[in-house]
Amino acid sequence: MAGQWIKRLFSPPKTTNEEDARTGLILHAATSWGIPVLLIFIGIHTASGESLLSKTHVYMGFLILAFVFSRLAIHRGHFRPTARVLIFLAWAGLTYLAWTSHESWESQIIGYLTITLASGLLLGTAEAFFYLLVSILAVWGISYFEAASSKGLEGVRDAYASALNLTLDFSLAWLVLFFIIKILRRSLSAGDSEIRRRAQTEALLQQQARYLNALHETTLGIINRLELRPLLESILARACELVDTQHALIELVVPDGSALRLELGLGIPAPYEGHLTCKDEDITGRVWATGETQFVSDYSRWEHRDPKIPSQIRAVIGLPLRNGEEIIGVLALLCEKNGRRFDPEQVSLLERFASLVSLAIQNARLYEEARRELTERQLTQNALRENEEKFRKIFHSSPVAICITTLEEGCLLEANYAYWDLMELDPETALGRTTVDLGLWNTLEERSAFVEKLKRTGTLYNPEDSFRSKNGEWKHMISFYELIHIGEEEHVLSMFYDTTAQRQTMDALKESESRNRILLEAVPDMILELTPDGLIKDMIPPKG
Incomplete structure (x- = not known):
C-alpha cells in the first residue's frame, strides 16, 4: 500500500490543459531531482563537520518538505499556485540566509537569478519583473542595515557602493536571463503549437484513414455482399465506426412509394424495425421530403421528435440515399454524448459514404430481383418441361392418330404411334417428307384446295373421311384439321379417328x-x- 502511494506520488501529473501540463512537467522534474539533490547536499555538509541543525540545513529540510507537499498539490491539479508557493518559499529562504549569514553576495545573487529564471519559465514575464524588483529591494534593504550597523562613513559608502554594483550586475544578468526566458517560452510555445498541430494532423489523418477504410469496405460490400440484409448490417457497422456511436438505422422507401420502412436498426432503433415513416415526419421523413442532409443537435428537445424514441438521444444526422434523382432511403446516425457535433469534414465523408451505400443497396436489389426472376423462370421452365412431358405422353399414347405438318409444303414434322399404324408408314423414312410424296393426297391440286379452305375457316371437320391403304383396302375415319402457329410459322394439326371397324x-x-x-x-x-x-x-x- 505504501509502495503504491509513493509510486503514485512520484509519477508524472496528468492534465488536458497544455499550459498546466508544461508547468506540471517542470515542477515534476524539479521536485523529483530536487529532493535527492538536497538530501545529498545535507549529507555532504554534515559529513564535513557542519551541524545538522545549521540554518542552511534547516532551510534545505524545509525545502524538501515543501517539495513533497508540492507533489501532492500538483497531483490534485494545483499547478500554478504550487509554482508560486515554491518560488516564494525559495526566495524568502534565500533572503533570510542572506540577512543572517553576512557572507558574500555572489551565491545569493545566483540564487535570485535562478528564482527569477524559474518564475519566468513557470509563471510568466510579470512574475519575473516582480522577483527582480523584490530582489533589488532585498539587496538594498540588507545593505541599509549593514550600513547602519557599520562604524564610520567609509563603511557606509562601501555598503551602498556594493549594493549599487550588485543592483547593476543583477539587473544586467536579469536582462540577459529575461530575453533567454522569453526566447525559451516562445520556443516552448512554438513547440507546443507544432506538437498540437501535428497531433491534430495525425488525428485527422487517422480519421480520414478510418473513413477511407470504411469506404473501401463498403465498395467491397458492393461486390461481395449481394444479399440485402447482410449488406445493411455491414453498412450500419461501418457507419457507427465512422462517428464513434452504437446507434444507427436504415429506412428504405416501400415499393408503392407511400412511406419509409425501417429495414434495420442498431442500438436504440433496433426494436422499431418495420416502423413506417411518412414524408416530413421525424428527421428521416424530412430528409426524404427535402432530399438533403439534416442535423439535429439535441434530439431530446427537438419539437418534431418522435415521442416513442428514448430521450437520451442527442445529436442526430440523416443522410439521403439516392438512385439518380430518386430518394430510395435514409441513413441516420444517433449519438448519446452531450455536446456532440458533426463537423463539415465528417459530413462530407458521410455523404460520400451514403453515395456508396446507395450503389450497394441498388446492386443488392438488382441481384435479388434477378435471382427472383431466375427462380421464377426456372419454375416456369420446369412447369413447361412437365407439361411438355405430359403432352408428349398423351400425344404418343392417344388412340387418335395425330400428326403435325407444315401448312404450305405439307412436310410431316411429328406424329404419334396411332398415326403410323393407321397410315402404315415408317417414321424413320416418313418424317421430313411431304404428304403428297407419301401418297396421302391424290394430287397436289387437291391439297392446295384443302390449304386454301383451311386458311379461310381455321378448322375443318369431316366425319365421313376415307382413304385407300397400301393393300388396297378402304379405311374410314373421322378427320379434324386445325391451323396452329409454332413460332412464327403456320402448321396444320391433323387428327384422325379410325372408324373402319365400327x-x-x-x-x-x-x-x-x-x-x-x-x-x-x-x-x-x-x-x-x-x-x-x-x-x-x-x-x-x-x-x-
Missing part, C-alpha cells in the same frame, strides 16, 4: 337385321313383339 360392324348388323326381317316376313302367322308391360312394340301381320 363401320364394318354397323354394316354387318344392318345386313343381319335385314335377313332376319325377311325371314320373319315369310312366316304366315302374326308375330308380335311385346314390352315387359304388355305393350306392342312391333308387329308382323299374318300373310294371306
